[in-house]
Amino acid sequence: MKKKEKKLLIRIITAAVLTVICIFCDRYITLWYLKLLLYMIPYLLAGYDVLKKAFHGIRNRQVFDENFLMTVATFGAIFTGITNAVRGGDGDYLEAVAVMVLYQTGELFQSIAVGRSRKNISSLMDIRPDYANITDADGKLVRVDPDEVETGSIITVNPGEKVPIDGIIKEGTSALNMSALTGESIPIDVGAGSQVLSGSINLSGVLKVETTADFECSTASKILELVENAASRKSRSENFISKFSRYYTPAVCFSALALALLPPLFLLAAGGDPMVFDWIYRACTFLVISCPCAVVISIPLSFFAGLGGAGSRGILIKGSNYLETLSKVKYVVFDKTGTLTHGSFEVTALHHSPLSAKELLRITAHLEAHSSHPIALSIKKACGMQPDPGLVTDIREISGKGITGIVEGKKVAAGNAALMQELGVDYIDCHHTGTIIHVALDGSYAGHIVISDTIKHGSKAAVSELKKAGIKKTIMLTGDSEKVASAVAKEVGIDEYHAGLLPDEKVNLVEEILRSKTPKERLAFAGDGINDAPVLSISDIGIAMGALGSDAAIEAADVVLMDDDPQKIAKAIRISKKCLRIVHENLIFSISVKVLCLILGAAGLANMWIAILADVGVMILAVLNAIRALFVKGV
Amino acid sequence: MKKTYPIEVDCANCAEKMETAAKNTEGVKDATVSFMTLKMKVEFDEGADPEAVMKNVLSNCKKVEEDCEIFI
Numbered sequence: 002m003k004k005k006e007k008k009l010l011i012r013i014i015t016a017a018v019l020t021v022i023c024i025f026c027d028r029y030i031t032l033w034y035l036k037l038l039l040y041m042i043p044y045l046l047a048g049y050d051v052l053k054k055a056f057h058g059i060r061n062r063q064v065f066d067e068n069f070l071m072t073v074a075t076f077g078a079i080f081t082g083i084t085n086a087v088r089g090g091d092g093d094y095l096e097a098v099a100v101m102v103l104y105q106t107g108e109l110f111q112s113i114a115v116g117r118s119r120k121n122i123s124s125l126m127d128i129r130p131d132y133a134n135i136t137d138a139d140g141k142l143v144r145v146d147p148d149e150v151e152t153g154s155i156i157t158v159n160p161g162e163k164v165p166i167d168g169i170i171k172e173g174t175s176a177l178n179m180s181a182l183t184g185e186s187i188p189i190d191v192g193a194g195s196q197v198l199s200g201s202i203n204l205s206g207v208l209k210v211e212t213t214a215d216f217e218c219s220t221a222s223k224i225l226e227l228v229e230n231a232a233s234r235k236s237r238s239e240n241f242i243s244k245f246s247r248y249y250t251p252a253v254c255f256s257a258l259a260l261a262l263l264p265p266l267f268l269l270a271a272g273g274d275p276m277v278f279d280w281i282y283r284a285c286t287f288l289v290i291s292c293p294c295a296v297v298i299s300i301p302l303s304f305f306a307g308l309g310g311a312g313s314r315g316i317l318i319k320g321s322n323y324l325e326t327l328s329k330v331k332y333v334v335f336d337k338t339g340t341l342t343h344g345s346f347e348v349t350a351l352h353h354s355p356l357s358a359k360e361l362l363r364i365t366a367h368l369e370a371h372s373s374h375p376i377a378l379s380i381k382k383a384c385g386m387q388p389d390p391g392l393v394t395d396i397r398e399i400s401g402k403g404i405t406g407i408v409e410g411k412k413v414a415a416g417n418a419a420l421m422q423e424l425g426v427d428y429i430d431c432h433h434t435g436t437i438i439h440v441a442l443d444g445s446y447a448g449h450i451v452i453s454d455t456i457k458h459g460s461k462a463a464v465s466e467l468k469k470a471g472i473k474k475t476i477m478l479t480g481d482s483e484k485v486a487s488a489v490a491k492e493v494g495i496d497e498y499h500a501g502l503l504p505d506e507k508v509n510l511v512e513e514i515l516r517s518k519t520p521k522e523r524l525a526f527a528g529d530g531i532n533d534a535p536v537l538s539i540s541d542i543g544i545a546m547g548a549l550g551s552d553a554a555i556e557a558a559d560v561v562l563m564d565d566d567p568q569k570i571a572k573a574i575r576i577s578k579k580c581l582r583i584v585h586e587n588l589i590f591s592i593s594v595k596v597l598c599l600i601l602g603a604a605g606l607a608n609m610w611i612a613i614l615a616d617v618g619v620m621i622l623a624v625l626n627a628i629r630a631l632f633v634k635g636v
Numbered sequence: 637m638k639k640t641y642p643i644e645v646d647c648a649n650c651a652e653k654m655e656t657a658a659k660n661t662e663g664v665k666d667a668t669v670s671f672m673t674l675k676m677k678v679e680f681d682e683g684a685d686p687e688a689v690m691k692n693v694l695s696n697c698k699k700v701e702e703d704c705e706i707f708i
Contacts, residue, residue: 005646054702061699066649112646119672230677235668243652298648305672 002113009109016047016102024095033086037079040094048075048101065250070288073254075100077285078609081278096609100289107617111298114624118302121631122309128181128200128221130165134158147216158208163200167219168210170195175206182220183564184315200224223555224563227317231308234320238584242300246293253291257284260603279605286602289612295591299623300584303630307580310633315563316573323559326542327577331522333472333570334511336536337479337486339529340546341463341493341567342454346375346436348383349455353429354440354448361448365415365440367393367408376436379452399423403438414441421446434488453485456492459568464494466571470578473522476514478507478536508535515540527570529554544570572636580630587623594619638679639686644705645671654704657696663689676706 002010020043030036045052048071055072058064078097086092132144134157142157147165150156155171158164164177176188179201188204191197197210200221216222235243261284265275304321311318318324338344351358366384369377370393381388396406402423403416414424415438421428426441428449435453439446464475477498479486486500499510515524526533526540529547534557537543545558547565555561562569598615601607607615645651651671658667658676663684669676678693680686690708697704 050703057702058700063653063700066653067647108647115672119674246649246652294647294649297652301648301672 003116006109006112006116009105009112012046013102013105013109016043016098016105019043019046020095020098020102023098033083033092036086036092037083037094040098044075044079044094044098044101047098047105051101051104065254067250067292067294070250070254070292071100071104073257074285074288074609077281077288081282081285084278100609100613103613103617104292107294107620110617110621111294111624114628115298115302118306118309118628118631122305122312128163129225130163130199130221133165134162147219150212150216152212152215154212156210156212158197158203158210160203160205160207163202163221164197164208164210165219165221166199166210166212166216167214168197168212170197170208171211172209173206175208176204178202178204182224182315184313184569185564224317227319227555227561228308228312231318231320234322236304236321236325238325238588239301239304239321242297246297249293250291253288257287257291260284260287282609283603283605286607286609286612287599289609290595290598290602290607290616292616295595295616295620295623296588298620299587299591299627302624303580303583303587303627306628306630307576307583307633310580310631311573311576314569314572314576314633316569316576317561317563318573318577319559319561323542324577324580326523327525327560327574328581329521329523330525330542330574331471331473332476332514332518332524333467333474334476334478334514334524334526334536334540335495335567336507336526336528336533337477337481337489338454339565340527341460341477341489341495342456344454344529346379346452347455348379348450349435349453350433350451352431352433352449352451353446356442356447361440361450363388364408364411364413364442364447365438365450368396368404368406368413368415371396372398372404376438376452380438380450412443415439415450434485456489457565457567459566460493463567463571466568467574470571470574472574478502478510480504480507504533504535507533508539511536511540525560525570525574527567529565544573572633575636576633579633579636583626583630587626590626591619591623637686638677641676641678641690642707643669643674643676644707645669645674645701646703647671650701650704653700654697657700658693661689661693661696664693667693 023039023043026039030039051068051071054068058066058069075097079094082092082094130147133147133150134142135145135150135154137143150166156166170191170193172193174192176190177197178188180186182198182200199219261281265277265280269275304324307324308318308321335341351361354361362380362384366381367388369380370388370390392409394407396404398404399416399420402420403414405414414420418428418439421439421441424441426444426446428439428446431437431449431451433451435451438450438452440448440450467475474496477490477495479500480502481500483500486498490498511526518524523541525542525544526536527544527546528537534553537545537557542560543558544560544562545554546562560573594615598607598612602612645654648671651669655667655669658664658678663681664678665681666679667676680689694706694708697706
C-alpha cells in the first residue's frame with residue numbers, strides 16, 4: 002500500500018469507529034445542533050478532501066464530477082436532517098456520514114486494485130535491465146548504466162543476470178531463458194557466435210557478449226516502449242466512456258434538480274402537500290447512485306489487464322483499439338513462407354539411391370563445399386559434418402542446372418533434370434513437392450535429394466484453433482508455385498489459397514477481400530514482416546510473426562508475436578474475445594444496476610444506504626471482474 | 637516532437653480531465669494520458685519549447701485536478 006492509501010485507510014477506520022460512538026451517544030443528546038456537531042466529526046474526517054476537491058472544481062468551472070455528486074448528496078442529507086430536527090422531529094445525520102465513509106472505502110479499494118494490477122503487469126513485462134558489466138581499463142569488471150555502453154563493446158553477463166543489450170556471444174556457453182520475451186519457458190542453448198537478445202536471462206555460464214546495438218535500439222527497450230505506448234491508443238469502448246462521463250454527470254445533476262423541484266411544484270399546483278424535503282432527499286439519493294466510477298475505472302482496467310496478459314504470453318498488442326479489432330476478426334490471411342512454413346530449406350527426402358543416405362549426402366555435400374547457395378547450405382546442414390574442400394577438384398558450376406566435379410576420384414554431378422539430360426544420365430522423376438537435386442556418380446544415376454520448405458509444427462493446429470475461435474475463412478497467399486501452395490494448403494487445412502503472387506498482387510487480393518466482407522467483420526493478415534509491410538498496413542489488423550530482432554516488422558504491425566508459433570494468432574484472438582467479453586459484462590452490469598437503482602431512488606423505494614452500497618458494490622465487482630482479463634494462461 | 641512524462645493521479649476520470657487540459661494548452665498539438673501506465677504523452681507544435689509548454693500544461697492540469705503531478 003502506498004503512503005496515501007495508508008493515510009486514507011487510517012482515516013476511514015477512525016471515522017468508522019467515531020461513527021459507531023456517535024450512534025451510541027445519539028440517544029443521550031437532545032440538543033439537535035450538538036448532535037449535528039458530533040456527527041460532523043467523522044463526516045469531515047472521512048470526506049474533507051472530497052469537499053475540498055468539489056469546491057476546487059466549482060472554482061475552476063470543472064463542476065461535474067463524483068466529488069461534486071457526493072458533496073451535494075451528503076449536504077442534502079444533512080440539510081434534510083436539520084430541517085426535520087428544527088421542526089421537532091428526529092434529525093438523522095448518520096446517512097450522510099455513512100455515504101462519505103463508504104464512498105471513500107470504495108475509492109481506497111479501487112486505488113489498491115489498480116495499483117496491484119499495475120504492479121502485476123509491469124512484473125510480467127519485467128525485462129528492463131538495470132546495469133551492464135564491462136571491463137574497465139584496469140581489467141576489473143564494473144557495473145555501468147546500459148545507456149552508456151557503446152555499440153561494439155564487450156559486456157560480461159553472469160549467470161542469473163539479464164542480458165542488457167543485444168549482441169553476439171564471443172566467449173562462453175550457456176542456456177538462456179527467453180520467457181519474458183517469447184512466453185516460451187524452455188531454455189535455449191547458446192554458445193560463441195549465437196545472437197543474444199536483451200531481456201533474456203542467462204541461466205548457467207558466464208558469457209562475453211559483443212554488443213550489436215545501443216541500449217535504446219535493443220530488443221528490451223523496444224518492447225518496453227511498445228508496451229508503454231499501447232495504453233495510449235484507446236479503444237472505441239474507452240472513448241465511449243470518456244464521452245459518456247462528459248455528458249452523463251451533468252445530465253444526472255440536472256435530473257436530480259428536476260426531481261427536487263418539479264414534483265413538489267406539481268403537487269402544490271394540485272393543492273396537496275408539496276413534501277419538499279422528501280423530494281430533496283430522493284434527489285440526493287439519486288445523485289449518490291449515479292456516481293459513474295464503476296464504469297469509468299473498470300473499462301480501461303480491463304483493457305490494460307488484457308494487454309498485460311497477452312504480453313506475458315509473448316503477444317504484444319500495440320493498443321486497446323487493436324485488442325478490440327482483434328476480437329472481431331473473421332478472416333485470417335496468411336503469408337506462406339515464414340508464417341506457416343519455416344521459410345528455410347531442408348532436406349526432406351532421399352530416393353532411388355544405391356548408396357546409403359549418409360554417403361549420398363556426404364558426397365553431394367563435398368561437391369557443394371564451396372557453394373553458399375541456400376540449397377547447398379541445406380545439404381551441408383543435413384550432412385551434419387563439415388566437408389573437406391581438399392577432397393574436391395575440377396568444380397564446374399553450370400548456371401541454372403547444377404554443379405559437377407571430382408570427389409575422391411569419382412566424377413560427381415548434382416543438379417536438376419536438365420543437367421541429367423545434358424549428361425545423358427537416366428534419371429527418375431519425383432512426385433514430391435520441392436526442389437529435386439538429382440545426383441550422378443561416374444555417369445550413372447545415384448538417386449535424388451528432395452529439398453523443401455517444411456511446414457511449421459503448429460500450423461495445422463493453428464488453423465483448426467482459428468476455426469474454433471469463430472474465424473470464417475482462412476486464406477493463404479504465396480509467391481511460390483501452385484504445386485507447393487496446394488500441398489501446403491491441403492496439409493494445413495487452409496480454406497483458400499492463391500499461388501504465384503507478386504508482392505503488389507498480394508496487396509490487390511487483400512483489398513478485394515476487404516471489399517467483399519461485411520463492414521462489421523475484420524480481416525487480419527499474418528506475415529513474417531519481411532517484405533509484406535504494405536499488406537500489414539492495409540489490413541484491419543497486421544500480425545507480425547517471429548518479430549524478435551526485426552525492426553521493420555515491429556514498426557509495421559499492430560500485433561507482434563515474439564516467437565514464430567502460428568498458434569499464437571488463435572491465442573491472441575481468444576484473449577481479445579475474453580477481454581471484450583469482460584468489458585461488455587462490466588458495461589451492462591454496472592449500467593443496468595445503476596438504472597434500476599435510479600428508478601427505485603426516484604420512486605422513493607431506495608434510501609441512501611442502498612444507494613451507496615449499490616455504488617460501491619458494483620464498483621468492487623466490476624474491478625474484480627476486470628482483473629480477470631489478466632489471467633490468460635488457460636485461454 | 638513527442639515526449640512522455642510520468643504522472644501521478646488518483647482516478648481514471650481525473651486522468652481524463654488532465655488529458656483535456658493538456659490538449660487545450662497552447663503549444664500542444666496532441667496529448668494522451670494513460671491512467672493505467674501513469675504516463676502523459678505530449679506531441680508539441682512545431683517550434684514550441686517543450687519546457688515552457690509543459691509548465692503551462694502542469695498549471696492547467698492543476699486547475700482541473702488539484703491532486704495531480706507531472707514529473708517534467
